[in-house]
Amino acid sequence: xxxxxxxxxxxxxxxxxxxxxxxxxxxxxxxxxxxxxxxxxxxxxxxxxxxxxxxxxxxxxxxxxxxxxxxxxxxxxxxxxxxxxxxxxxxxxxxxxxxxxxxxxxxxxxxxxxxxxxxxxxxxxxxxxxxxxxxxxxxxxxxxxxxxxxxxxxxxxxxxxxxxxxxxxxxxxxxxxxxxxxxxxxxxxxxxxxxxxxxxxxxxxxxxxxxxxxxxxxxxxxxxxxxxxxxxxxxxxxxxxxxxxxxxxxxxxxxxxxxxxxxxxxxxxxxxxxxxxxxxxxxxxxxxxxxxxxxxxxxxxxxxxxxxxxxxxxxxxxxxxxxxxxxxxxxxxxxxxxxxxxxxxxxxxxxxxxxxxxxxxxxxxxxxxxxx
Amino acid sequence: xxxxxxxxxxxxxxxxxxxxxxxxxxxxxxxxxxxxxxxxxxxxxxxxxxxxxxxxxxxxxxxxxxxxxxxxxxxxxxxxxxxxxxxxxxxxxxxxxxxxxxxxxxxxxxxxxxxxxxxxxxxxxxxxxxxxxxxxxxxxxxxxxxxxxxxxxxxxxxxxxxxxxxxxxxxxxxxxxxxxxxxxxxxxxxxxxxxxxxxxxxxxxxxxxxxxxxxxxxxxxxxx
Numbered sequence: 001x002x003x004x005x006x007x008x009x010x011x012x013x014x015x016x017x018x019x020x021x022x023x024x025x026x027x028x029x030x031x032x033x034x035x036x037x038x039x040x041x042x043x044x045x046x047x048x049x050x051x052x053x054x055x056x057x058x059x060x061x062x063x064x065x066x067x068x069x070x071x072x073x074x075x076x077x078x079x080x081x082x083x084x085x086x087x088x089x090x091x092x093x094x095x096x097x098x099x100x101x102x103x104x105x106x107x108x109x110x111x112x113x114x115x116x117x118x119x120x121x122x123x124x125x126x127x128x129x130x131x132x133x134x135x136x137x138x139x140x141x142x143x144x145x146x147x148x149x150x151x152x153x154x155x156x157x158x159x160x161x162x163x164x165x166x167x168x169x170x171x172x173x174x175x176x177x178x179x180x181x182x183x184x185x186x187x188x189x190x191x192x193x194x195x196x197x198x199x200x201x202x203x204x205x206x207x208x209x210x211x212x213x214x215x216x217x218x219x220x221x222x223x224x225x226x227x228x229x230x231x232x233x234x235x236x237x238x239x240x241x242x243x244x245x246x247x248x249x250x251x252x253x254x255x256x257x258x259x260x261x262x263x264x265x266x267x268x269x270x271x272x273x274x275x276x277x278x279x280x281x282x283x284x285x286x287x288x289x290x291x292x293x294x295x296x297x298x299x300x301x302x303x304x305x306x307x308x309x310x311x312x313x314x315x316x317x318x319x320x321x322x323x324x325x326x327x328x329x330x331x332x333x334x335x336x337x338x339x340x341x342x343x344x345x346x347x348x349x350x351x352x353x354x355x356x357x358x359x360x361x362x363x364x365x366x367x368x369x370x371x372x
Numbered sequence: 373x374x375x376x377x378x379x380x381x382x383x384x385x386x387x388x389x390x391x392x393x394x395x396x397x398x399x400x401x402x403x404x405x406x407x408x409x410x411x412x413x414x415x416x417x418x419x420x421x422x423x424x425x426x427x428x429x430x431x432x433x434x435x436x437x438x439x440x441x442x443x444x445x446x447x448x449x450x451x452x453x454x455x456x457x458x459x460x461x462x463x464x465x466x467x468x469x470x471x472x473x474x475x476x477x478x479x480x481x482x483x484x485x486x487x488x489x490x491x492x493x494x495x496x497x498x499x500x501x502x503x504x505x506x507x508x509x510x511x512x513x514x515x516x517x518x519x520x521x522x523x524x525x526x527x528x529x530x531x532x533x534x535x536x537x538x539x540x541x542x543x544x545x546x547x548x549x550x551x552x553x554x555x556x557x558x559x560x561x562x563x564x565x566x567x568x569x570x571x572x573x574x575x576x577x578x579x580x581x582x583x584x585x586x587x588x589x590x591x592x593x594x595x596x
Contacts, residue, residue: 001477002490013472278468281432282482282529283458366432369468 007296014268018300021264025304025348028257030311032250032344033337037316039246041331055090055200056209059216062224067198068094074194076220083216085207090115091196093186097157103146107178108157110186110196116168119200121180126151126166134185137162140176141169155179158189173330201225254348261352265297269356276360277368286361293357294350301349305341312341379444381537381569382406382429387438389424394436398424400592401438406585408443408536409567411559413574413583420589422573423465426539429571430462442537458485461530463540465573467522469514475525476501476510482529500528505554519546527555531562538562540572544579556582 001009011018059080061070074091081089093110111119113128121138129136137157139149144167149155153164157179170176187193203209213225269276276289316331384404390397398421406412416422427433428440431453440447442456450456469478479497488496501510504524514522523546530538538559544552556579562568572583580586588595 001473001480001494003484005490006473006477006481006484009472009477274468275470278464278470279481280454281430281457281462281464281468283454283485283533284481285454285485288485366427369432369464 003291004295004299007292007299010292011296011299017264017268021261021297022300022304022307024260024264025257025301025345026307026311028253028260028348029305029308029341029344030315031253033308033312033341034315034319035246035249035253036340037312037331037333037337038319039242042242044330044332056203057201057213057225057227059199059201059223059225060197062222068096070197071192071195072197072199072223074196076223077196077199080199080201080216080220083212085204085212087202087204088118089199089201090119091183091199092119093183093190093192093195094197095186095190099147099157106143106157107174108186109175109178109180110183111180112183116180118202120170120172120175121168122170123166124169126164129165129180129182131182131184133165133182135160135162136165136182138166138168138180139164140178140180141167142173142176143179146177157181160189250344254344254351257344257348258352261297261301261348262355265293265353265356266359269293269360272360273363273368273371276363277365277371280363280365281369290357290361293360294353297349297353297357298346301345302342304348305345308345309338309341379408379441380405381408381410381443382571383439383441383444384425384429385439385441387425387428387440388436389421389428389433390436398592399428399435399589402589402592402594404587404594406569406571408569409563410584411563411570411572411582413572413580413586414589415574415577415580415586416589421592422589423541425589426462426541426571426573430460430539431456458533459535459537461533461535461538461540461568463523463526463530463538463543465541465545467514467526469522469525469529471513471515474511474513475506475517475521478514478525479528479532482532486533496532497528500532501525503558504528505551520548520551523547524551524555527558531558534562534566534568536566536568538568538570538572540570542573542575544574544576552576552579 059072060067061072064070072091077089077091080086090111095108095110097106097108098104099106111121113131116123116128123138124141126138129138137155139147139155144150144164147155149164151164151167155162155164162181168180183196187195203212209227213227216225217223279289279292280286313333320331382404383406384402387399387402388397389399402425414422414425424433428435429442431447431450434448447453447456469475470481473481476494476497479501480493483493483496486493498507498510501507504527506521506524506528509517509521514525517525523543527540527543530540544555547555559568559570563570572579574580
């Protein structure tokens with residue numbers, strides 16, 4: 001019999017309790033992972049908005065709750081474009097349209113046709129829309145597939161009927177799931193003439209990008225520049241709140257898990273007082289008794305982690321089907337998800353079992369032996 | 373000749389133990405010296421303090437006053453009582469086997485932390501159970517063993533790590549004559565081969581008669 005074998009034997013004495021303990025850990029792990037994956041997926045999707053264009057950095061309005069609410073004046077953009085260190089700027093207007101339950105947040109991106117290539121758009125079928133066209137639209141290939149549209153088909157956006165004149169790809173899931181229209185037409189439709197949502201800036205070779213960003217923000221304090229995905233929170237306060245909610249929910253799930261594990265293990269150790277007394281009396285060290293209790297909890301926790309990942313997968317599938325998140329949530333199971341599951345489960349298990357293990361280890365052997 | 377070589381296996385000097393903050397005195401200044409390799413039987417009526425004496429010797433409890441020396445070392449000065457407990461064999465009056473483990477696994481418990489592999493632990497446990505006539509019952513749970521078989525499993529657990537001092541509380545109480553003889557024979561064998569010292573609490577006059585020396589506890593005092 002190995003030490004681990006002994007732990008497993010001990011856990012099998014109360015199989016239902018061990019299973020329920022694993023479920024408690026699994027729920028904690030699943031909650032942490034699900035919230036984490038949903039948050040990171042939403043963050044990923046949001047960040048992609050700023051990465052559609054092949055830009056060195058992006059510019060949005062400072063202090064908006066959601067980057068899609070950003071409003072910038074094309075005049076400011078022209079001033080930035082005039083900077084000697086700036087190679088080019090592309091301003092785009094982003095709007096949302098409700099195409100029904102399957103596509104409640106369909107993205108429309110207004111881009112001048114002559115900026116499409118610079119914006120990183122490749123036409124894969126058909127052609128680009130004309131600059132002054134008022135009933136032409138291009139669909140990202142994912143959007144075309146999801147909507148079942150091809151070149152020549154018509155598409156109703158808002159109250160207007162559009163002809164799909166081209167299918168494009170941007171190598172960004174976010175961009176490929178959207179549509180593109182002439183900027184001027186979308187500005188008119190949205191009653192935002194001369195406004196753009198985001199600007200994409202390319203700089204000349206050798207330029208100190210950080211210095212340029214700093215200068216732009218000094219000259220245009222109402223604007224904020226974003227270069228890396230990690231800076232996206234500067235432009236989108238919702239994302240900051242989302243990240244904070246993620247952290248808070250994870251801590252809460254961890255705390256609840258720890259309390260449940262501690263409670264259960266305390267009860268288990270109380271029932272096994274005499275057993276620990278015997279082990280101490282025959283020469284087991286405190287450390288070994290602690291290792292036994294912690295090891296048993298760790299085994300349950302690892303089982304809980306595996307179950308938690310499964311539960312999380314189910315939960316995410318449910319969340320993914322929510323109409324409000326259709327097309328927005330693209331969950332990805334990266335290795336760090338499993339690392340997080342393991343660390344969460346281990347954390348819940350070890351923290352929860354620490355006090356019961358210490359109590360078991362520091363029992364006075366004779367008193368423990370007298371306990372019925 | 374160095375001091376350790378002549379030190380008795382066990383030496384009790386003025387040992388006192390009382391419970392309930394001194395209101396229930398059990399042992400009153402017990403003095404006893406047990407030579408290395410000898411077999412001492414402790415007899416006395418129920419409640420006279422025999423088990424308390426064994427618990428003190430096993431470092432499961434602390435004396436109210438007095439000194440316990442084992443192999444010349446004062447137990448009250450030892451900070452490695454786990455190591456000390458590992459070095460002695462302890463047979464409980466109530467067996468104290470873990471019901472969810474097989475007999476052989478209960479014996480193996482005493483070998484955890486001894487640098488022996490799992491296979492070595494199992495082989496040692498099986499061999500000892502075999503010597504105690506329990507070879508066929510090794511895989512059985514204690515709940516499916518008779519009182520006498522459980523007692524022998526508890527004895528095997530106490531002896532499997534080859535202790536130099538065996539403290540046994542009524543080890544033959546649940547055994548028939550043949551089984552008791554087998555156990556006592558095993559104790560004799562271990563004493564001869566390894567020089568193990570035995571301090572045994574017993575009510576059985578026949579068993580006590582097998583000892584090198586009998587001491588009686590009466591009213592918490594040692595009557596030699």
